Amino acid sequence: MKILVCGHNGQVAQALSTQLAGLGETHLLGRDQLDLARPEALREALRRLAPNLIINAAAYTAVDQAESEPDTAYAVNAEAPRVLAEEAVRLGAPLIHYSTDYVFDGYKATPYTEADQPNPLSIYGRSKLAGEQAITAVDGEHLILRTSWVYSLYGRNFLLTMQRLLQEKPQLKVVDDQIGAPTWAATIAASTRALIERWQAGQAGAWGTYHLTAQGETSWFGFAQAIAAQLEARGLPCAELLPIPTREYPTPARRPLNSRLDCTRLAREWDIQLPQWQQALIDCLK
Secondary structure: OOEEEEEEOHHHHHHHHHHHHOOEEEEEEOOOHHHHHHHHHHHHHHHHHHOOOOEEEOOHHHHHHHHOOOOHHHHHHHHHHHHHHHHHHHHHEEEEEEEEHHOOOOOOOOOOOOOOOOOOOOOOHHHHHHHHHHHHHHOEEEEEEEEEOOEOOOOOHHHHHHHHHHHOEEEEEEOOOOEEOEEEEEHHHHHHHHHHHHHHHOOOOOEEEOOOOOEEEEEEEHHHHHHHHHHHHHHOOOEEEEEEEEHHHHOOOOOOOOOOEEOHHHHHHHHOOOOEEHHHHHHHHO
């Protein structure tokens, strides 16, 4: 089996490079070889490679920058997924695509299910929703996997930023009224491998949209506390953490206050079991 992974330098793509070992001939292509901002070049590359499975781990993820670069955000997050979906159908290949909690406005009091109506607050969220809608409209075999608060020991993310700032500053203010589930990139990659193995074994669940995050919930402040606790356990000094509301940390793009995603459907349809976020963080730092 020939597997194409769109994205080479991202957190999930890096995790997939390890997790997909042994499943087939894996091609991880970054922007130099597969520019998602150029749809026709993307189409040509797909036809040349002719993969049996396409995994789109590439995206425009600069949430605040997207507010001033909507055209680029939509080209990568909406137009490119449409091309991927169309070419996947032409090739007879399933498409696995990652999306985000930012498709919701965060006003709901309980975790979001796949049946809830999206209402993104930002350009980033709207562009990711447009990508979901484009894939669904093509109606090929696909999995749209919405996740949240992705971190790893690679790239740029909250974990690495906190590890640095906690050791550089005497005091650190962190938002405590945005709630979600920190999700290790390796959890996403391992779950993706399990999904592929179910499909290969003829045990696939229904195609469509699913939520895939670690279990449990916390705030960004709670996540920072957990990171600090791990640093302190290694004998490293940490900054004093102070909780603040979102209004005291204004950003160009609005974030949902409730980013909790209900992953029940993924467990029911595909038998995917997800770890608690606290344990995943410990495993990541090991």
